[in-house]
Structure formats: structure tokens, C-alpha cells
Amino acid sequence: MVELKAVATSTQESSRALVANVLSKLDEHSLAHVLSTSTMSRYVRQWRQDAQQAPPIPQTRTGYVIPEEYTKLDRERCFLQHDSGTEDDNRILVFASAQGLRDLVRCKSWGFEGTFKYCPKIFVQLFTTHGQDGTFTVPRVFALLPSRTEETYTRVFSILKDLQPELNPQDVMMDFEMASYNAFIAYFDYASDVVAGFEELFDDDDLPQEFIEYFAVNYIGSEMGRAQNRRRMVPRFKIADWNVRDRALQDKLHTNNLEGFHNALQSSGTQKPLTFGVLSKD
Template identity: 35%
Template sequence: MMTTACSSLFGDNHSPSPVISFVMSQKEKPLLVSDEYIFKLNKTTTTSKYWICADIACSAKIHTNTNNQLTKMTGEHSHVPEKETIAVREFREKIKQRVIEETTPIPRIYDEECAKATLSTAAIAVLPNSAINKARRAVTPIIPTTQLFDIPGPFARTLRDNTFLTIDKLITRRQMMILFASDEQLKMLFSAETILMDGTFSSCPKIFDQVYTKHGIKYEQSFPCVFGLLPNRLKPTYQFLFHELKFIAIQMKLDFAPKIVMSDFEPALMGVVKTEFSAATHSSCYFHFTQAIYRNI
């Protein structure tokens, strides 16, 4: 919310100078706020803006210049101040701004802001949700229905504007592989003597087969380094994955040659690991080991 103060235009009888601020309407139009009253824009000229009280029965008016600095006030308000209405609008703007800038689920944003707000329960209850959901949809790409899609720029880079989309390639005519990793994560993976690999299926987008992650061990801790979307669990796909990572390592003047590789017992993967990392020890983690035993009981 932008706030400005009026310069000394009203003489000693109007001191201190009124402070004005601005909030947005549900239709994304600016509303001027002064002394807990709301004004809407009535007319604009090349030098001035003319605001009228949002209550149609009220005669109070405000003039500002084109820089939104207060120049004149006329009339008296015929109604009580709208303190809670203004607070609700400010509250909604905070939520909307977070919804646009973050990927945090909307209900969580709503709960966090409600916990910080000083609004009454009745005021919060009447807040419209449609505008908030609409704001999120406006900045969120449509969920694709095939693997043939482009990734928008903001989703291909980190919050610090560094590259995050590492691989975005078709491996067959209609099947794509996507890998996300920052340069720092790739350096950690390529320099790790022990790497962990695993796929998950329950949280995978429907158009892909699995979310595949690679972790590097450093300081005796496991750090996620690469997040991938794979179209299947076939041997050529895993070969493509490792070839691409090795090529990236060469470009970074590093060597992707771990000494220990840990994964599940997937036959296609085990064969590729044996070929691509012939000098490495390939073992399974305890979780996958017990799973394999249980399946054969």
C-alpha cells in the first residue's frame, strides 16, 4: 500500500497534514484512503485526479496531482469511518501478493495471514476467495496433457535468476526427459564419491512415469542434487540420463565417476549402472533390500 502526505496547502487550521494511501479494489482499480475513508477515482486530467467518496451519498472529495500528491479536500463525510473495510482490503492485498509471488498453497497463506491479522472473525469470513484463486491461476501455466510442452522462463530459473532447468529434451518422438538442478547441485553430485538414486511414482505428474532424484553424500549427509521427470523405466532412458549428466560434467570440467552407487533393485537400472560406472560399487539401500525380501516371502 502506497502512502503519501499532503504538503502545507491547508494552512495552520489543517495541521498536521493529512496522510493518504492507496489500496486496490476487487476490479484492480486504485482506491484512495484518507483518515479511514475510501475514495474512488472519478476523473483524470493532464494535471490532476479527482476522487469522490466511495459512499455515493457522501459529498466529500479529494484532488491530487498526477503523482498522487494531495492538493485539495472539499466537503464533509456524512457517515462513519470505514476502518475495518480498509483493513480487509489491505489484508486481501497481502494474501494476493503472496499468492502471485509464491507457490505456497493458498490455504496455508490464508491461515498464516489470518494468524497475523487483527480483523474480526466476521470480517475474515466474508473475504472473497474467487479473486485470490484467480490471481494464482493468472500466473500459473496450464497443466499440460502431453509431454510435448514448453517450460515458461520463470520456472526454468531459481529465485536468484540462475539456471535450474538442466535438461529438457525429447528422447523419443513423443517422450521427454526433464532434469532440474542448479550449478552448485551439479558440482556437488559430480564431486561426490557416493551417490544415491531413487524414483517415486505416487507424486509424479500423470503425463510422466516417475520423479527421479539423485543425491550426493557430503559431510556424511545426503543432499538432493538432481530432480528429474522420466517417461518410463527402460534401459535406453537410463542410458540417456547418465550420458547427459556425464556430458554436462565434461562441460563443467568435472568428472562424474562416483565410487559407490546406491539404488533400488530395478533390473534395467542395474544393468546401465554396471556399464556406465564399471569401476563403482553398486549396492542397494536397506529399505529396498527389505522390500525385496518381503516380496519373496
């Protein structure tokens, strides 16, 4: 632990990489008696915070300027791409590297995921944008949001478009939440037919009618009218937006990819971390 503390306070290596490097030098007997990797990583972050004398933790979203060291990945690369303002009660912070934004242009399969546990208390959600690069799913944009309203998500997607106008995903994986869904389709637009398969369910007496009607209203579209005037209404969620059959066949991005990243994020730090803690490169 003495060696780990010395290295932690003298290098900028990430806590995970630093711990892994130290552990790689230990024999099997010593490894059996060390603390868990997550615990050692927390020690590293605490030692660094003590050594650097981190700025006071903000108690509200307004009234503070983010120190420069928390806005960059290094001297040359900016990480804080958008700050809606120190006096904005609904302040939004968007973090991404310039390369990450360029990669999103190239990645045609995206995913959105929100987490509440690994998010500073003064914000409501850490909202991440992921791009599928070959067989890998990589988080590219991190946004701290003040709420989960349609207006907030609309602002986020507007910011993304302003940062990189060429963004144009071919398909997207996201939760069926009306606020984010409506905001997204206002900026990006997309179609397969599952109606015939759904209609077969009406002949299944084992399925409750309420269950079938729920899916008709939300995902397929209820039928209205009589005889030749009978037609199917537009469902709450368009079929083209939720049908993932082709995605599965093509081994495209799944929600598990996004949830896996957030689970790893949460396990590597405390729940509801302090504002500058979540901005740390560790």
C-alpha cells in the same frame, strides 16, 4: 488466511517457509484453530496459480515449450539443464542447479530413488539423484522420465555425464532393478566377500532349499562343475554392488534417506500433480 493470501501473491518465498513465518506470529490459542501446514501450503500454491494465470496443462509429452519462468530458479540461475525436445515421444526433462551438479562431483556417496505419485500424469517417474554431504543427504538432480526401461535410464546417466563429465561416485545406493542397475554400471564401475558366510547357510536345515538357491542365483553365484573344476558363477547382482556392511559401519547414505525425501515431497502436494505444478519452486 487473509494475511497469508496477501503475502502469498506478493512474494516468491516458498509455500512452506511462508506458512511457517505466518504461524510463528500466532499465539497458542490461535494455533489450535488453524488448518494443517500441508493444507495451508496447498492454498498458497492455488492462490499463486490463480494470480499468475499458469499456462495450459500439457496433455502429452510432446508439442509444448516449457515457459521460461519454469526453467530458472531466478533470473540468473538455470534449473532446466536438459530437454530432449518438444517432438520427442520419449521426452526427458532434467532439472538441477549448476551448483548442485558441482556438489555431486564432490559427493562420493550417491543415492537414486524414483517416485510415481509425485509425478505429472504425462510422465512415468520422477527420478532423483541424491548426494551425501557430511551427515546430510541432499537431492541434487530431478529427472522426469517417460518410462522405466534400461534405454531410458541409460539416457539419463548419459545426460548427467554430458552435464558434468567429472561425476565419479565411489558408492551408490539404489533399488535392485535390472533396468537402472544395468544402465548405471555401463557408465560407472566399482568389490568384499560374503561367500563364506553364505556357505554356512547350507548347513542350516531350517532354511528351505528354494530360498538358498534364490539367493545363490541372484546375489552369491551358483556353484557349477565338479571337483577341482567346480567354480562359482557370477550372480545376477554382483556382491560388491549390494553388500552394504561397510556403508552401515561408516554411517553412509541409506535408502531411508531417499525415501524420506520423497515422502515429504508427496505429503506437501497432491498425487499426480499437474506438469507445471511439479516445476513450481513451492
